[in-house]
Amino acid sequence: MTTPLRFAALSCSLALALSLPAAGETASGASAPVVIERAPEPANPDLERQVAELRAENQRLQSELAAATRAKAQGESSLQETAQELAALRAKLARSSTELQQSQARLNEASAHQAAQESEKKRADDAGAQATALQAQLEQLRKEKAEVDARLAAAEAEKAQLQKAVEERNQLAAEIEKLRQQPAAASPELTAKLAETETKLEAALRSFTQLQTENDQLKSAGLSQSAVAAEVEELRRKNAELETRLASAPPPPPDLAQQLAETEDKLNTVLRSYSLLERDSDLAKAEAARGAEEARTAAAKAAAESAAQISALFDELRQTQAQSAALAAENAQLKTRIAVLGPPPGSTLASPARPGATPPPATTPAPAPAAAQPRTHVVVAGDNLAKLSRTYYGTANRWDEILNANRDVIQNENVLPIGATLRIP
The missing domain is CATH 1.20.5 (Single alpha-helices involved in coiled-coils or other helix-helix interfaces)
Structure with a gap:
């Protein structure tokens, strides 16, 4: 101012x-009319000095005004530059926010991928457990194969007994008097042997059915291993897509470099974990495939052996039935010959009646009925006393009767010896 x-x-x-x-x-x-000549007044030095100062001040003010005008122009230019810089900073801030959101999205994807890796590791652990279970099933199949071998040995022994029965049949021809008194003495024995053979055949059929079921389970386990392999391939594809996205992503701004570095470290950790998991999965798949192949081979071999054993038992059954029919035919022929020849001298047997004549009533006492043959059961895998009681009596509460009838065979009521023959009272 x-x-x-x-x-x-x-x-x-x-x-x-x-x-x-x-x-x-x-x-x-x-005062023109009066001409008075005056001497010229001396100049006023103060006024001249003030005029000079005013002129100098005016020039200075003009210089200041020009400087102020230039400063105003410069200020407006600087203000415009500042506005441009502010707009650039705002655009940079918007880009940084977008890149931050993208980095957060990538971080979320990496976290989701890590969770998927953990899930895949859990699946690999499950596959390892399945491989262990398959190994246990393989051991069980081997045990059952040993049991089938034992039953086959028992069938061989039964075959020897049947051959012995054939030899006894040859001796029956010489014992005509015994056949008269006990015409069907050999028939109950053959019937009992036939029933025992049928019981063993039924046990073999049950074992074959169980082996077939276990074989189907092993096939299902093989399908589950295929599903695990498909999931591993899917994870590989997702990992390749993630690497492609990371390679094509724009470079991060300076203020997000640290966060992106941390994200990349986490991603590298996840990738390392994935590599380890993939290696473990490959090992587990190879082990499971090897175990499944061994189990399938053992199951097929056991099934073939069981089928061969069943076929042999069927052959023995047919032979036994044929022998029984032959014995019955021979007994009928012997009875016919005895009836035609007539009773020997001094015999009390009645003579054969002529055709058309009414035979007198027989005076010989009726033969005593044959004693009922006891039931037997050959123990297979999965049998227990309650199951046998339910099968033969219709209730699971009479298992103690079977236990009391087989104290010499059953040492532990909770574990039945496989292949043992139990009496069913």
Whole structure:
């Protein structure tokens, strides 16, 4: 405010100084008739000095005004540059926010991928457990194969007994008197042997059915291993897609470099975990495939052996039935011959009746009925006393009767010896 006031004062002084000569001229014009010559008035040094100062001040003010105008132009230019820089900073901030969101999305994807890796590791552990279970099933199949071998040995022994029965049949021809008194003495024995053979055949059929079921389970386990392999391939594809996305992603801004570095470290950790998991999965798949193949081979071999054993038992059954039919035919022929030849001298047997004659009533006592043959059961895998009681009696509460009837065979009521023959009272 000092400079404008000073400028106004100087302007007033300058106007006053300029008006003084004009006033002198007016005064001289009025007194024209009187000519008085005066000496020229001396110049006013103060006014000249003030005029010089005012002129200098005016120039200085003009210089300051020009400087202020230039400063204003520069300020406007600087303001425009500042506005442009502000707009650039806002755009940069928007890009940084977008990149931050993208980095967060990649971080979320990496976390999801890590969770998927953990899930895949769990699946691999499950596959290992399945392989262990398959190994246990393989051991069980081997045990059952040993049991089938034992039953086959028992069938061989039974075959020897049947051959012995054939030899006994040859001796029956020489014992005509015994056949008269006990015409069907050999028939109950053959019937009992036939029933025992049928019981063993039924046990072999149950074992074959169980082996077939276990074989189907092993096939299902093989399908589950195929599903695990498909899931591993899917994880590999997703990993390749993630690597492609990371390679094509734009470079991060400086303020997000640390966060992206941490994200890349986490991703590298996940990839390392995935590599280890993939290796473990490959090992588990190879082990499971090897175990499944061994189990399938053992199951097929056991099934073939069981089928061969069943076929042999069927052959023995047919032979036994044929022998029984042959014995019955021979007994009928012997009875016919005895009836045709008539009783020997002094015999109390009645003579054969002529055709058309009414035979007298027989006076010989009726033969005593044959004693009922006890039931037997050959123990197979999965049998227990309650199951046998339910099968033969229709209830699971009579298992103690079977236990009491087989104390010499059953040592532990909770574990039945496989292949043992139990009496069913």
